[in-house]
Amino acid sequence: MARPEEKAERYQKAMQKMVAELQHKHLNPLMKESFLCSAACCDIRNERELQICLDNCQQRAQAAKTFIESKMQEFQARMQRCMERCQDLAQESVPPNPTEKDIFKAQDKLANCLAGCAEEYEGKLEPFKIDVAAQLSKALSSWHGRG
Template identity: 45%
Template structure:
């Protein structure tokens, strides 16, 4: 079963949002983390202190990754649940001994429902991006 074009649009919209969040938020944090780690080499001659300093430099980046990818995973799980509801609804509509015609109708019902899920979740990408961007901005401070 191929995906409706709206599902592909959702995927590309979500990828573009994640790319922008990475470019605007994660990469600058990563740069700051590297610069911080380089300064640790100037400040500490003791290996244990140096290691602790570099670990501390990475803390914001790790938190940012958890925020970004945790929100993305949650979003994807919610979308997946919507798609699973589509399959459940189509199965529930089938008679006890479905004929080929019934199966085709169920397949069409699944595709229509998937289309609606994709449109709904494409509309939620902007809020996801704004919420995650706000959280990442707070981490960077």
């Protein structure tokens, strides 16, 4: 069985991999599209029209970035609540006037519970990524033509 630290490290690596994949597959193409669009705007002589063009070019990429950041914050907040429950459980397990053994047991309980959170949420990363990608694709199709 993996130690709690190993589970936490596995979760962190899986999270980093998922973020990198969302960046590479979804945000980078939108940023490229935005930059190419912005470059085309540079032919506009009117300063006001140029700025409108540049703003329009950036809308889809910025909206997608904001959307993904929002979804990531929601996911991380759920993970944080799991970890807070672990802290509550560990604190509640400590009797008044705890012995060193009681404190060790509570710390062990906390570490194992946190490892459980890491394992649980690592398992949720792939479905989360798929869901975010699907929602983003749907949103992008509705944003198409706005820029």
